Amino acid sequence: MTQKLDLIVLGVSVGLAVGVLIATLVFLGLRWYKKRAHLQRSAHERSFGSLPIRMNGFGVNTDLSASLESPVKGRPEHTQRSTQPSLWSYHSKDRPASLSGVFRYSYKDIQKATQNFTTTLGQGSFGPVYKAVMPTGETLAVKVLASNSKQGEKEFQTEVSLLGRLHHRNLVNLVGYSVDKGQHMLIYEFMSNGSLANLLYNQKEQSLSWDERIQIALDIAHGVEYLHEGAVPPVIHRDLKSANILLDESMRAKVADFGLSKEEVFDDQNSGLKGTYGYIDPVYISTNQFTTKSDIYSFGVIIFELITAIHPHQNLIEYVNLAGMSSDGIDEILDKQLVGQCNIEEVRELARIGHKCLHKFQRKRPSIGEVSQAITKIKHRQHARDNSMSFVNPDISLVISKIQDQQVELSEMTSREITVK
Numbered sequence: 001m002t003q004k005l006d007l008i009v010l011g012v013s014v015g016l017a018v019g020v021l022i023a024t025l026v027f028l029g030l031r032w033y034k035k036r037a038h039l040q041r042s043a044h045e046r047s048f049g050s051l052p053i054r055m056n057g058f059g060v061n062t063d064l065s066a067s068l069e070s071p072v073k074g075r076p077e078h079t080q081r082s083t084q085p086s087l088w089s090y091h092s093k094d095r096p097a098s099l100s101g102v103f104r105y106s107y108k109d110i111q112k113a114t115q116n117f118t119t120t121l122g123q124g125s126f127g128p129v130y131k132a133v134m135p136t137g138e139t140l141a142v143k144v145l146a147s148n149s150k151q152g153e154k155e156f157q158t159e160v161s162l163l164g165r166l167h168h169r170n171l172v173n174l175v176g177y178s179v180d181k182g183q184h185m186l187i188y189e190f191m192s193n194g195s196l197a198n199l200l201y202n203q204k205e206q207s208l209s210w211d212e213r214i215q216i217a218l219d220i221a222h223g224v225e226y227l228h229e230g231a232v233p234p235v236i237h238r239d240l241k242s243a244n245i246l247l248d249e250s251m252r253a254k255v256a257d258f259g260l261s262k263e264e265v266f267d268d269q270n271s272g273l274k275g276t277y278g279y280i281d282p283v284y285i286s287t288n289q290f291t292t293k294s295d296i297y298s299f300g301v302i303i304f305e306l307i308t309a310i311h312p313h314q315n316l317i318e319y320v321n322l323a324g325m326s327s328d329g330i331d332e333i334l335d336k337q338l339v340g341q342c343n344i345e346e347v348r349e350l351a352r353i354g355h356k357c358l359h360k361f362q363r364k365r366p367s368i369g370e371v372s373q374a375i376t377k378i379k380h381r382q383h384a385r386d387n388s389m390s391f392v393n394p395d396i397s398l399v400i401s402k403i404q405d406q407q408v409e410l411s412e413m414t415s416r417e418i419t420v421k
């Protein structure tokens with residue numbers, strides 16, 4: 001009987017032990033399974049999260065954030081939605097731009113915005129330029145690269161990569177580009193008052209005032225100053241001309257077209273003259289070396305266009321050289337629209353700056369910083385005169401203006417003497 005009882009106790013104990021063992025194994029098995037499932041899920045989630053970025057060829061890098069945060073005007077709406085990349089925001093069709101923070105548009109977008117390329121603004125050596133109204137309401141200018149132009153192709157690549165990193169209020173902003181259906185296009189901010197060349201030569205009835213011309217000269221100087229002295233490495237424009245100066249709705253000037261721009265390199269590989277006839281530095285023609293001082297020469301030509309409204313193709317430089325023989329020679333070739341409408345001392349001062357820019361020796365030409373300072377001085381004179389004139393009648397104001405000019409000249413002569421001593 002006792003033996004039977006012992007056997008029952010033993011059986012129950014073994015049964016219990018086996019039960020506990022099985023339960024422990026099941027518990028451990030379940031925990032392992034859960035952990036594995038969790039690991040698998042998070043691994044899956046991680047790879048899924050990065051998938052859209054990899055799929056579209058973007059890395060999670062500064063390039064992407066730069067293009068999303070860059071204050072470029074005319075940004076497509078989809079790029080403004082969110083700075084957090086989501087699965088849907090990288091669909092290849094509406095992918096935000098990639099090239100140096102400049103946005104990429106599809107051919108279809110541009111075709112629609114330009115009413116199937118019918119809104120022509122003009123035609124340059126690069127190809128036609130169209131006005132584009134985007135779905136956001138923003139107006140832009142689209143430059144279509146002529147497909148048969150080899151030089152244009154090169155210009156396209158240079159402009160996109162160069163302009164992507166150059167931003168200044170006196171440079172025409174490159175908003176985007178398009179490489180689609182075998183077409184290359186550059187998309188710029190729209191400059192509603194067109195080119196300086198057009199305003200000087202085709203709009204005689206609505207002539208630019210002297211004050212506007214001084215402001216335009218200063219704006220151009222600031223734009224070029226940024227290229228020469230602000231950009232790293234420095235940039236030489238290589239095609240400064242009145243056709244490449246564009247004006248916005250407030251008649252503020254911006255320098256356009258960096259297609260011929262080049263980072264400053266002094267190698268012997270430079271071959272083939274670049275630029276526009278009438279604006280090219282004679283030193284560059286003879287040496288084939290383009291320096292910042294060659295841009296200064298072209299800027300000098302623009303200064304005389306502003307003063308005379310004579311186109312460089314109409315013997316402007318010959319007239320300017322003749323005028324330079326006497327201190328008041330410039331009076332003879334002053335734009336007819338300005339006669340009696342401007343302060344002749346300011347005209348002569350601007351002409352003196354222009355002559356220095358055209359000096360036959362590059363080292364004798366001023367730097368763009370010096371040019372900016374000199375034009376700023378003229379502007380300060382204007383301000384001083386305007387302020388004092390607002391209180392007096394026109395006859396007295398003319399006398400005051402003369403006295404002020406003489407005072408400025410006297411103080412300049414004194415400061416020159418002090419520097420010489």
Ligand SMILES: Nc1ncnc2c1ncn2[C@@H]1O[C@H](COP(=O)(O)OP(=O)(O)OP(=O)(O)O)[C@@H](O)[C@H]1O
Pocket residue numbers: 121122123124125126127128129141143172188189190191192194195198243244246256257276
């Ligand atoms: N961003 C812009 N906004 C408004 N009009 C523009 C813009 N860019 C160019 N244009 C106009 O389009 C026309 C052609 O410009 P484009 O720059 O192609 O030629 P260009 O400056 O005359 O010669 P080049 O090809 O030598 O630069 C010009 O008359 C200019 O007024």
Ligand SMILES: [Mg+2]
Pocket residue numbers: 124243244256257
């Ligand atoms: Mg141009």
